Amino acid sequence: MRRAMLPAAFALLMSASMALAAEVEVKMLNKGTEGLMVFEPALVKIELGDTVKFVATDKSHNAETIKNMLPEGAAPFAGKMSEDVAVTFDKPGVYGIKCMPHYAMGMVALVVVGKPDNLDQAKAVPQLGKAKQVFASLFERLTQQAAAK
Secondary structure: OHHHHHHHHHHHHHHHHHHHOOEEEEEEEEEEOOEEEEEEOOEEEEOOOOEEEEEOOOOOOOOEEOOOOOOOOOOOOEOOOOOOEEEEOOOOEEEEEEOHHHOOOOOEEEEEEOOOOOHHHHHHOOOOHHHHHHHHHHHHHHHHHHHHO
C-alpha cells in the first residue's frame, strides 16, 4: 500500500514546487524608459526554476544568450525574431542576453538566477559597441543591490 502511494506523493510534491515557480515578463522594445532598443526590465533576479518570458512588444527583436555569458552546463537559447520566448532557468548564475540585430546598440539584459557564482566570468566576456556600457551599468546595479542587502 505504501509503495502505491509513493508516485502520488511525488506527483503532489512536484506540482506544489511548480506552483511556486514564478514567471517574469521582459519586454523587447524600440523605445523604453532607459532609451532606444531595450529590454525592460534589463536586470532580472529570479530563483531556480523560474521562467522569464521575453515579450516581442515591438517587432524585429529576439532574445538569446551571449556565448560564454552563462553558467557552466546551462543550455543556450535563441528566440525567433518578432516572437515571444519563454525560458525556464534551471542552473544558478548570471546569464547575458542580447537582441541579435540590436546588440551593438546596447539591447542587452542580465538574468540572475539565485546566487551569481559565475559573475566574474560573465563580466570578463568582451562586448561590442554600446552593449559594453549597458552591461557595465547593469553589473554596477547588481553590485549595489547586493551591497544593500
